[in-house]
């Protein structure tokens with residue numbers, strides 16, 4: 029049997045649907061989907077199987093104009109992932125068309141594009157009529173030499189199987205990057221952390237401290253069939269701690285309950301979830317944080 033394996037970088041403007049597409053391809057909830065832009069802060073990766081191929085999706089942070097130091101790091105990370113990947117898939121929103129942001133990404137692609145394999149996926153086709161779609165496809169293909177164009181709806185699932193099948197056949201021949209029996213729990217800690225992060229976002233809305241991360245520090249499978257999961261919510265300043273905790277700990281309790289319920293549903297067993305809120309000052313400056321957000325994913329894990 030000839031196996032194939034490789035990395036696929038999904039790039040696109042914030043909100044283009046990268047997380048939704050990753051989730052659909054992988055078949056598990058690995059990344060946060062919200063209406064807020066720039067929600068994908070960590071490098072998030074999902075492993076999908078299609079026939080004899082293993083597709084490792086890199087869900088890059090949204091590509092946007094760098095403003096602060098973190099933003100620049102995120103943009104570098106996004107392009108870093110694209111430059112490393114075997115195949116790049118550019119997601120463009122059908123109803124928004126060629127925005128300034130898309131133009132900027134196309135320029136970036138020209139730069140890293142030498143010898144790159146880039147496919148175009150026009151997403152959210154459920155929102156436009158077919159004539160708009162055809163005009164957009166022509167326009168984009170005139171601007172860049174995409175290898176293939178797919179018209180998809182990550183949310184509804186249209187066209188996603190075709191894209192996945194195509195990717196599977198295009199990846200280089202080689203052994204799988206992750207052993208089969210590890211795939212299921214490879215991102216489990218990350219999934220759990222993302223679930224808590226999602227609940228934080230839902231509960232705190234605009235109040236959500238920008239520099240906030242969730243990490244799963246400990247995961248214990250207990251003899252009674254339940255799981256004990258310890259997570260730390262890291263905030264940048266002491267003042268942010270109170271926001272996350274809420275009045276008399278109300279917020280963190282509600283967040284913890286909601287996250288636990290989702291985890292139980294996902295894992296199909298009872299979960300004891302313990303959340304702690306800690307201050308990690310200047311984490312933005314820590315090189316380690318940067319590489320965690322970045323896409324040097326071949327280090328250590330594979």
Ligand SMILES: Nc1nc2c(ncn2[C@@H]2O[C@H](COP(=O)(O)OP(=O)(O)OP(=O)(O)O)[C@@H](O)[C@H]2O)c(=O)[nH]1
Pocket residue numbers: 040041042043044045046047048049060061062063064065066067068088089090091151152153154155180181182183184
């Ligand atoms: N109508 C429609 N909405 C979609 C589709 N795909 C994604 N969305 C919605 O678009 C919004 C953004 O999707 P995400 O998957 O979070 O986008 P993203 O590119 O990961 O965003 P960032 O993480 O901010 O970069 C969500 O509200 C999705 O439900 C689609 O095919 N059709």
